[in-house]
Amino acid sequence: MTGSEAEQTAAPIDTTRPHPARVYDWWLGGKDNYPVDEELARRILAVDGTVLRGARANRRFMQRAVRAAAEAGLRQFLDIGTGIPTEPNLHQVAQGVAPASKIVYADNDPIVLRHAEALLRSSAEGSTQYVHADVRDLDTLLRRAGDSLDFAQPVALSLVALTHYLGEDEAGDDVYGLLKRYVSALAPGSWLILSQVTPDLSPQAIEKAAENFRRSGTPFHPRSLPGFSRFFEGLELLGPGVIPVSGWRPDPEDVAAQAEGIVPVYAGVARKP
Template sequence: MSGQHPVEIDTSRPHPARMYDWYLGGKDNYPVDEEMGRQMLSLDPRVPVMARVNRAFMHRATRWLAGHGVRQFLDVGTGIPTEPNLHQVAQQVAPDARVVYCDNDPIVLAHAAALLRGTPEGATEYLQADVRDPDAILDGARKVLDFGRPVALSLVALLHFVSDEDGAHDLVGRLLSELPSGSHLVVTHATADFTPEESAAATEKLKAAGVTLALRSREEFARFFDGLDLVEPGIAVPHQWHPELGEPVPGQEDGIIPGYGAVARKP
């Protein structure tokens, strides 16, 4: 994190990381984020449940990976710290785990100290960078992670904010291209497959506020894993992926969770 300076925070329009913080009951958001969050709730009051389901998926996936020997994690689209953070989950299983966090929202940088308190045996670092600049992410991550050993690339609740015009699939491919065999890709992603009308309305509201929402079908989601070996049970609704590895999120069974999650290994 040394040498990184906070960038001016844009409070004129909502930011996904701050909206996510509001859904989770956090305080690091602005009126513009709360206003858009309330508009999303008017379309589907279960949006906070969806946010918690994504967070719980990250916890379970990290626990599974650390339990299967992965000791390095690159978390892109980290969001505002909410305990337990990824490094806390990983280092609870493997105290020597090394974690690099990355986000493009300057408010996350302002709170990055919470992401840098890990075990003495392990390491944590924070990068201010955007997923649309994968080379900057890789260059920064190399300072902490050994790319000669497997790395888990975590992209949780991120890629639905990256448009096809920005080359979402190619960006993931570029990040994976530098990681060795035995590395893993972890992704959750919103979809319109289950709730097309509500999803279309949400997309339009966010677009009007300057926020991209690129909902993808199961087939489009699966393309992120081309050339990789999916971990059982494969592509699933997030809370149905290895539920035995964590506690259920209250309300997760009360309706549809319009998203997918999966973990895959690079052969």
């Protein structure tokens, strides 16, 4: 795991405002968060009782999708919006299938950088790197990722539970244009792995959760099925298509979890032709 000294010193940890990665860490039962993150996490949990199951379902989806990509022959992975490491993490799944896999993680929270450097250990045959960069700064992120990945070859690009923090035509955000730019930088045969909170399955709870995020200073944009499906335009959507997150190629553990109730999160995986 590498990271330049400039990246580390230029990014102090802000403990006065909640950060999505640390809120998510609290929901997953982690300890790498601050009181401001726990406060927001608890407020959202109070209005949306699915968030703990949703966080776990997202992680499980990431693991299944990455395993599917590795089994399909992909050997390069770019995970944006990594969050604080939990096990098994993406590199462990990919390198468990193909030890020579190369992984680059990217996030904009400096606490993620510190934990990534300490915890994300690669297999001997492959590589696992971390870049401190914001998803909106595509040129910088891809340039740094290109030190490890060959973008002339297929890459599995994952943005799991990230796009709902990005808007359209708000404060300069254009999430659909941004995703198209990322996909255009990928070679044919690359995969796009996404999950996204939706209002379709629990509209009142999601609106209250979104309002809590916004009051905390974090933009939040749940999307309907058509809005989420739009991310995959021009790509070959893989089976079973866009579906509630626990239903995407579920393992027995996921089937059992579905009995606890649906979570308002869509997931999908597509291939670039």
